[in-house]
Amino acid sequence: MTALPADLSTEPDPGTGAGTTGGPSEQQETFDSLSPITGDVVGTHPVHDEAAVRSAVARAREEAAWWGGLTFERRAELLSTWKSVITRRVAQLADLMHRETGKPHGDALLEAALAIDHLAWAASNAAKTLRRRRMPSGLLMANQAATLEYKPLGVVGVIGPWNYPVFTPMGSIGYALAAGNAVVFKPSEYTPGVGEWLARTFSEAVGRPVLQVVTGLGDTGAALCRAGVDKVAFTGSTATGKRVMAACAETLTPVVIEAGGKDAVIVDVDADLEAAAEAVLWGACANAGQTCTGVERVYVHERVYDRFLGELTAQARLLRADETAGAQLGPITMPKQLDVIRGHITDALGRGGRALVGGADAVGERFVQPTVLVDVPEDSEAVQEETFGPTVTVTKVRDMDEAIARTNGTRYGLGSTVFSKGQGPEIAERIRSGMTAINGVISFAAIPSLPFGGVGDSGFGRIHGADGLKEFTYAKAVARQRFKPVMPLTSFRRTEKHEQQLAAMITMLHGRTPTLPKADKPGR
Numbered sequence: 001m002t003a004l005p006a007d008l009s010t011e012p013d014p015g016t017g018a019g020t021t022g023g024p025s026e027q028q029e030t031f032d033s034l035s036p037i038t039g040d041v042v043g044t045h046p047v048h049d050e051a052a053v054r055s056a057v058a059r060a061r062e063e064a065a066w067w068g069g070l071t072f073e074r075r076a077e078l079l080s081t082w083k084s085v086i087t088r089r090v091a092q093l094a095d096l097m098h099r100e101t102g103k104p105h106g107d108a109l110l111e112a113a114l115a116i117d118h119l120a121w122a123a124s125n126a127a128k129t130l131r132r133r134r135m136p137s138g139l140l141m142a143n144q145a146a147t148l149e150y151k152p153l154g155v156v157g158v159i160g161p162w163n164y165p166v167f168t169p170m171g172s173i174g175y176a177l178a179a180g181n182a183v184v185f186k187p188s189e190y191t192p193g194v195g196e197w198l199a200r201t202f203s204e205a206v207g208r209p210v211l212q213v214v215t216g217l218g219d220t221g222a223a224l225c226r227a228g229v230d231k232v233a234f235t236g237s238t239a240t241g242k243r244v245m246a247a248c249a250e251t252l253t254p255v256v257i258e259a260g261g262k263d264a265v266i267v268d269v270d271a272d273l274e275a276a277a278e279a280v281l282w283g284a285c286a287n288a289g290q291t292c293t294g295v296e297r298v299y300v301h302e303r304v305y306d307r308f309l310g311e312l313t314a315q316a317r318l319l320r321a322d323e324t325a326g327a328q329l330g331p332i333t334m335p336k337q338l339d340v341i342r343g344h345i346t347d348a349l350g351r352g353g354r355a356l357v358g359g360a361d362a363v364g365e366r367f368v369q370p371t372v373l374v375d376v377p378e379d380s381e382a383v384q385e386e387t388f389g390p391t392v393t394v395t396k397v398r399d400m401d402e403a404i405a406r407t408n409g410t411r412y413g414l415g416s417t418v419f420s421k422g423q424g425p426e427i428a429e430r431i432r433s434g435m436t437a438i439n440g441v442i443s444f445a446a447i448p449s450l451p452f453g454g455v456g457d458s459g460f461g462r463i464h465g466a467d468g469l470k471e472f473t474y475a476k477a478v479a480r481q482r483f484k485p486v487m488p489l490t491s492f493r494r495t496e497k498h499e500q501q502l503a504a505m506i507t508m509l510h511g512r513t514p515t516l517p518k519a520d521k522p523g524r
């Protein structure tokens with residue numbers, strides 16, 4: 001980390017500066033974001049310490065009072081204005097994403113486009129999902145009018161990763177804002193410029209810093225967990241997720257954890273093999289494999305295994321990662337990940353695995369070439385741990401029962417994919433993962449109405465969809481007495497006669513044994 005004067009910052013479009021806690025002053029500790037392709041400095045950013053984070057949260061509390069007090073319609077209008085600003089400047093945003101992560105421009109554009117679509121959905125569906133509605137009060141409480149609404153929590157702290165620096169945090173930011181919260185966002189130290197860009201454009205569109213950004217390293221994120229926010233939405237590795245939870249536990253701050261994955265693809269005997277191979281290759285290698293829902297394992301029915309492998313390897317050999325402008329694969333953003341990828345490949349090869357494409361020497365100084373591994377033992381790192389590189393293991397299975405058992409055989413449970421013409425939904429039903437794509441890959445992430453999140457070591461809680469809006473609210477239940485109850489059940493005026501009437505009523509309502517279809521009868 002270097003302390004550079006503020007005027008050396010190369011971050012483009014300084015804009016108003018509103019929405020961030022300010023650029024670095026002469027004395028302030030700073031850090032650089034670097035291009036993973038060239039190593040050049042992309043921007044210099046302040047390291048916000050505990051005091052700066054607390055002051056951002058205090059400011060956010062004031063903004064939350066204003067923002068949370070607006071109608072859903074007004075918030076939707078303001079979020080739409082922001083959405084339009086992002087859309088009109090999407091080329092600028094994509095350029096910054098490219099410079100900070102190294103990902104190809106086209107990938108950055110796709111990511112931003114999907115985030116914009118989610119923001120639009122969250123803004124226009126918040127009212128329908130969260131506003132006050134009448135609820136049935138039931139026969140026993142027929143004298144009550146029941147209502148339910150979902151109210152904003154206040155200030156949400158969002159901690160994001162670098163691999164999808166717009167799409168991923170926006171899954172929390174957009175939905176938390178639409179639900180009426182103010183947000184303090186701590187982007188990854190690799191993509192602080194993207195975070196600042198988002199906050200600046202928000203302030204420009206809305207005129208108030210309801211979304212603020214604090215930059216820095218892990219300590220800044222840890223400070224945000226302890227700064228008195230009403231919820232932390234964390235996306236990142238499982239290991240850091242545990243630290244975030246531990247910090248939040250000190251103040252009983254609720255958390256949503258979107259952590260890593262080890263997603264599998266199942267290829268059934270009747271699958272369209274060419275389409276399956278294309279999807280596996282894209283799912284495994286897009287964004288240089290640095291995708292939480294990236295494909296890392298494939299289980300293929302033994303009768304189509306050879307043909308599937310033929311398709312996959314032929315397509316994989318045409319794909320290259322390099323620094324040229326037209327490259328489809330960019331660099332590995334985080335240098336220390338290269339050792340993890342190399343380690344997984346070496347371990348697999350050392351334990352009897354074979355590389356049909358790529359291999360140990362596919363891992364260069366900044367780039368990793370596509371690697372297809374076969375015959376890899378099921379308990380090896382390449383099958384059990386998140387590799388986060390453009391590598392994939394392919395394993396032959398006897399039948400779909402074995403494919404499902406192996407798919408469910410890691411501690412993760414984020415996404416999954418099934419290629420099958422005849423029994424996609426049946427197989428999907430038996431996979432323990434938060435999301436499954438059938439005859440496509442990662443498609444669930446781009447459908448704003450579907451919740452996104454995992455089980456097991458992939459975390460808990462949901463972003464996106466109605467569940468994603470509710471994640472940033474608390475349910476407020478109100479029961480209003482419309483007229484005096486016929487029986488004073490919740491009063492010391494209750495008599496034995498009332499209790500007998502209650503017993504008769506409850507027996508009438510719930511005492512009958514339902515007639516079960518034959519197959520469901522107990523003991524069969």
Ligand code: NDP
Pocket residue numbers: 159160161162163164168186187188189190216217218219220221222223225235236237238239240241243244258259260261291292293334386414453458
């Ligand atoms: P990390 O866990 O390393 O970091 C995530 C964020 O947490 C960063 O902003 C980081 O800051 C911050 N952080 C680090 N230490 C702490 C701490 N003690 N307290 C609070 N915050 C802290 O993940 P990566 O950035 O490397 O992201 C890759 C991981 O994210 C992969 O495992 C991937 O699977 C997962 N991911 C999950 C997704 C999902 O939706 N399930 C989506 C995208 C990615 P800093 O960078 O400054 O250290």
